Structure formats: C-alpha cells, structure tokens
Amino acid sequence: MSQAACTVEVSDLIKAFRVNGQPLRVLDGVNLRADRGTFVTLIGPSGCGKSTLLNIVAGLQHPDQGQILFDGVATGDRLGRVGLMPQRDLLLPWRTVLGNALLGPELHGEDPEAARRDALSLLPLFGLQGFADSYPAALSGGMRQRAALLRTFLCRQGVLLLDEPFGALDALSRSGLQEWLLRVWQQFGYTVLFITHDVEEALFLSDRVYVLTERPARVCLELDVPLSRPRERAITLLPEFALLKQQVLAALAGTCPDETGRPR
Amino acid sequence: MNSTTQQKRSADPRRLWSAYAPPAALLVLFILAWQCATWLWQIESYLLPSPADVLRAGVEARGLLSNHVQQTLRETLLGFGLALLVGVVLAVTIDLSAFLRKALYPLLVISQTVPIMTLAPLLVIWLGYTIWPKIIVVALMCFFPIVVTTVDGLSSADPEMLALLQSMGATRRQVFRIVRVPGAIPALFSGIRIAVTYSVVGAIIGEWVGASQGLGVFMLRAANSFRTDWVFVAIALCSLLSILLFTVVSVAERLALPWYYTSTRAERWEEIEGEA
Ligand SMILES: Nc1ncnc2c1ncn2[C@@H]1O[C@H](COP(=O)(O)OP(=O)(O)OP(=O)(O)O)[C@@H](O)[C@H]1O
Numbered sequence: 001m002s003q004a005a006c007t008v009e010v011s012d013l014i015k016a017f018r019v020n021g022q023p024l025r026v027l028d029g030v031n032l033r034a035d036r037g038t039f040v041t042l043i044g045p046s047g048c049g050k051s052t053l054l055n056i057v058a059g060l061q062h063p064d065q066g067q068i069l070f071d072g073v074a075t076g077d078r079l080g081r082v083g084l085m086p087q088r089d090l091l092l093p094w095r096t097v098l099g100n101a102l103l104g105p106e107l108h109g110e111d112p113e114a115a116r117r118d119a120l121s122l123l124p125l126f127g128l129q130g131f132a133d134s135y136p137a138a139l140s141g142g143m144r145q146r147a148a149l150l151r152t153f154l155c156r157q158g159v160l161l162l163d164e165p166f167g168a169l170d171a172l173s174r175s176g177l178q179e180w181l182l183r184v185w186q187q188f189g190y191t192v193l194f195i196t197h198d199v200e201e202a203l204f205l206s207d208r209v210y211v212l213t214e215r216p217a218r219v220c221l222e223l224d225v226p227l228s229r230p231r232e233r234a235i236t237l238l239p240e241f242a243l244l245k246q247q248v249l250a251a252l253a254g255t256c257p258d259e260t261g262r263p264r
Numbered sequence: 265m266n267s268t269t270q271q272k273r274s275a276d277p278r279r280l281w282s283a284y285a286p287p288a289a290l291l292v293l294f295i296l297a298w299q300c301a302t303w304l305w306q307i308e309s310y311l312l313p314s315p316a317d318v319l320r321a322g323v324e325a326r327g328l329l330s331n332h333v334q335q336t337l338r339e340t341l342l343g344f345g346l347a348l349l350v351g352v353v354l355a356v357t358i359d360l361s362a363f364l365r366k367a368l369y370p371l372l373v374i375s376q377t378v379p380i381m382t383l384a385p386l387l388v389i390w391l392g393y394t395i396w397p398k399i400i401v402v403a404l405m406c407f408f409p410i411v412v413t414t415v416d417g418l419s420s421a422d423p424e425m426l427a428l429l430q431s432m433g434a435t436r437r438q439v440f441r442i443v444r445v446p447g448a449i450p451a452l453f454s455g456i457r458i459a460v461t462y463s464v465v466g467a468i469i470g471e472w473v474g475a476s477q478g479l480g481v482f483m484l485r486a487a488n489s490f491r492t493d494w495v496f497v498a499i500a501l502c503s504l505l506s507i508l509l510f511t512v513v514s515v516a517e518r519l520a521l522p523w524y525y526t527s528t529r530a531e532r533w534e535e536i537e538g539e540a
C-alpha cells in the first residue's frame with residue numbers, strides 16, 4: 001500500500017481569498033520544488049500563506065492560477081495522495097492513540113490486523129510506548145504531536161506535509177523531537193514539506209529552505225543547506241550554520257534583493 | 265502518574281459526598297418543615313397529609329401500587345424508546361439534506377406548540393384504550409430535545425477535522441461515520457437526559473385521558489375519593505421513577521463516553537473550581 005516518494009513542484013501558484021467582499025491575495029506566484037526524498041522547509045512571517053500553500057498541495061483548496069506537479073505531472077485530484085499534518089494536531093478525542101494512528105489504514109481499507117501490528121511496532125519509535133490505549137485528553141502536548149505524526153506516517157503516502165508540527169512546544173522538547181524526526185525521516189525516506197517559524201529548526205532539518213515574504217507571499221530566498229547527514233545538534237554551532245542563519249534572517253527581515261536587484 | 269491515581273481514589277467518596285449531600289440535606293429539611301407545619305397548625309389530612317401519613321399510605325397501598333408502577337414504567341420506556349428512534353432518524357435526515365432541514369425544522373418547532381393535553385384525547389379516540397396513546401404522548405414529549413441536540417451535535421464537527429479526513433481520501437460516508445457521529449454522541453446524551461425527565465410526566469398525562477392502570481389512574485382515583493395521601497404517594501413515586509431513569513442515563517453516558525469523562529478532565533475542573 002505504501003506509496004513511493006515523489007518529487008513535488010509548485011509552479012506559479014496564485015491564490016486569493018474574499019474577505020468581507022474584498023479580494024485578499026495570499027499567494028502571489030509561488031514557485032518551489034522538493035526533490036524526491038528530500039526535506040524542504042518553508043519559512044515566513046505569520047499569516048503570509050504557508051498553511052494555505054500546504055492545503056493547496058494537499059488538494060483541500062484550489063489555486064486561482066498555477067499548478068502542482070507530482071514527478072513532473074500536473075495532478076488535479078490530490079486528495080488522498082499526501083500525508084498532511086495540520087497546524088493543530090486534530091486527534092479524534094474519542095479514539096485512543098492507536099485508533100487515531102490507524103485512521104489512514106482504516107480509510108484505505110487495509111487489513112486491520114496487519115495495520116494494528118504495524119502501528120504497535122512503531123509506537124516505541126514515536127515515543128508512545130505504553131500509551132496505545134490512552135485517549136488524547138490524557139496526553140501531553142508533545143505526545144499529541146507525535147501521535148499526530150504517527151497518524152500522518154501511517155497514511156503511507158510518499159509525500160508528507162508538516163505544518164508547524166512542533167509549533168506549540170518548548171525549546172527543549174522541540175530539539176529532541178527535531179532529532180527524532182530526522183531519524184524517522186531517514187528511515188522512511190519520504191519527501192517532506194515542512195513549515196516552521198524557527199530559523200534554526202529550518203536549517204537543522206532541511207536540504208533546502210524557502211523564505212517567503214509577507215502576504216501576498218512570494219519566494220524571496222531559496223537556500224540549499226549543504227550540511228552533511230546524519231546531523232548532530234552540534235552543527236548548529238558551526239560557522240557555516242551561522243552564515244546560513246544570517247542569510248535567512250536577513251531575508252526574513254526583508255532586506256533580500258528581489259528580481260530587479262533592488263533591496264525591498 | 266502514581267500520585268494522580270491515588271488522589272483519584274481518595275477523591276471519589278469525597279466527590280460523591282459533595283455532589284449528593286447538599287440536595288439530600290435540603291430535601292430532609294423540607295420534609296421536616298412540612299411535618300412540623302402539619303403538626304403545628306393541625307392541618308386536616310385530606311388537605312395536606314404529613315410526610316409520615318404519606319409514608320404510611322404508601323406502605324398500606326404497596327400491593328396495589330406495584331401493578332400501577334409497572335404499567336407506567338412500561339409506557340414510559342416504550343414511549344421513550346420510540347422517541348429516541350424517531351429523534352435520531354429525524355436528526356440524521358435533517359443533517360443529510362439541506363432541503364429537509366429547511367422543510368422539517370420549523371414543523372418540528374410547531375409540533376411542540378400544540379398542547380399535549382388537547383392531543384391526548386384525540387389519540388384515545390383514534391387508537392382506543394390501548395397502550396398506544398400513552399406511548400405516543402410520551403414520545404411526543406421526548407423526541408424534540410433529542411432531535412435538537414443531535415442536529416446541533418452533528419453540525420458541530422470541527423471543519424478542520426473534516427478537511428483532514430478529506431485530505432486522507434475519506435468519502436462523505438466515512439467522514440460521517442468516523443467524525444460526525446461520534447462527535448454528536450455527547451449532545452445526543454444531553455437530549456436524552458432532558459427527554460427522560462419529561463417521559464414519566466408524559467405517561468401520567470396519557471393515563472389521565474383514559475386508562476385502567478398506571479400511576480396516573482391511581483392518582484385520579486385517589487383524588488376523586490379524597491385520598492390526598494395516596495395522591496402524594498403517587499407523586500413521590502413519579503419523582504422516584506424519573507430520578508431512577510435519569511441516573512440510569514447518566515451511568516450509561518459515562519460508560520459510553522470514556523473519552524469524555526476522563527479523570528484528567530474531572531481533576532482539571534476540580535482544580536479550577538478550587539481556585540475560584
Ligand atoms: N479560508 C479562508 N478564507 C479567507 N481568508 C483566509 C482563509 N484561509 C486563510 N485566509 C487568510 O489567508 C492568510 C494566510 O493564511 P495562512 O493560514 O495560510 O497563514 P500562515 O502563513 O499559515 O500563518 P501562520 O504562520 O500564522 O500559521 C491569512 O491572512 C488568513 O486570514
């Protein structure tokens with residue numbers, strides 16, 4: 001059932017909402033590309049349109065203009081093709097951790113016994129051992145995030161869209177989960193589109209970082225991260241890392257040159 | 265973890281006590297005042313029997329009462345069951361179709377403005393002196409809260425949750441079964457709790473219009489022969505039946521919704537109330 005990872009391309013995406021009768025342009029010609037099996041992060045100011053972009057890639061919303069390409073093919077109906085982890089964990093409160101994790105296999109009509117065994121064997125990796133039968137209300141914030149991630153992983157789609165999965169966490173549990181996410185990702189080899197507000201998180205995790213402008217969002221910096229993998233926390237102290245960080249911060253502050261070469 | 269489970273065990277009797285002691289104390293106080301009043305002012309028993317009189321009358325009539333109670337309970341349960349069935353079916357229908365929602369909802373509201381007391385004799389004319397008029401009166405009184413709360417429950421699903429399932433490739437039917445129905449169950453239970461408290465009264469009203477057995481009949485006969493003490497016995501039994509049914513529903517709710525009544529939730533409430 002497991003879908004192979006594929007390359008995701010977003011080309012010239014334009015999207016506007018109507019707010020109080022006025023058009024509100026959110027995405028203003030966004031181009032980006034996540035090669036097969038790579039980890040790509042979008043970073044940008046709050047409200048610039050990152051979640052909207054992910055929703056469009058997931059097929060939940062339709063762009064006004066532009067295309068989403070999977071392995072170079074424009075794909076109209078993308079529902080059920082990607083594993084989306086929304087900004088809020090959205091665990092079903094009436095299902096246990098295991099029940100939530102098994103949502104994907106259940107929807108796809110997989111053999112329940114096999115899926116169950118599969119999920120149970122993954123619990124330790126996701127740090128949820130012994131909590132299979134707990135309800136979400138009894139979990140900590142970090143555990144809820146991990147349960148939501150497990151649910152996303154078990155959808156068995158080659159493309160994962162993770163919308164600020166660690167947004168609600170403190171720095172300590174955050175850095176633990178980052179290292180853990182890298183391990184899990186390396187094991188599964190999916191294509192990941194990741195959203196964050198945290199520059200260090202973006203650089204530590206990704207092969208490539210896209211910095212978006214204020215709304216309406218455009219890509220103002222595309223930055224490859226040439227740090228070797230597997231990565232240790234210590235790389236965040238390297239001078240190369242600091243240099244990359246400075247570039248991203250400068251782009252976020254709006255001083256990166258646009259196409260015409262003038263500073264914004 | 266350890267300390268919370270211990271806390272829970274020691275808190276349980278305390279919680280029970282704090283829930284039931286105040287109403288029980290008030291009830292006892294009320295009965296005492298009543299007893300004293302009848303005694304002090306020498307009120308005639310056919311006007312207002314003392315609690316002791318009522319108790320004595322209840323013991324005296326217990327052989328007679330058991331059949332009446334059974335009949336009323338039967339009508340209540342059958343009527344309530346019908347209301348539950350009809351209520352849930354209507355709620356789902358209203359939820360599935362925007363057209364039916366517009367068409368049915370106002371009619372349901374209007375149905376509640378018809379006084380039951382005028383409807384009951386008609387039901388007897390149509391259906392005779394059978395159990396059916398009583399069942400239908402109970403059902404008429406009970407189905408409305410069930411429909412309203414269940415419709416609200418079904419439409420209260422989180423849109424983002426629905427979108428998430430959509431993104432996972434779920435069909436409409438799967439979304440309904442996996443998200444919307446389970447999410448509506450707490451609301452359904454709220455409706456059931458309201459409905460069940462009306463149900464016994466519904467059966468009594470049904471019996472007043474025409475029946476040969478039941479607490480309502482017993483009540484009428486007692487009133488006609490100025491056995492005010494028996495009237496009070498019947499009233500007390502009605503209350504007891506209602507409380508019993510309410511308790512059964514509450515217990516069923518707790519068993520059916522373990523995720524809703526988690527100990528974490530109860531403890532948080534306690535903490536918040538403790539701080540206030
Ligand atoms: N369905 C919608 N209808 C109207 N406006 C919308 C809708 N969805 C999003 N918006 C608007 O689009 C803009 C971008 O929203 P979006 O959720 O994509 O931001 P974001 O970059 O994810 O922000 P954050 O980092 O705070 O999560 C916001 O101004 C928001 O108000």
Ligand SMILES: [Mg+2]
Nearest residue numbers: 050051087163
């Ligand atoms: Mg967002």
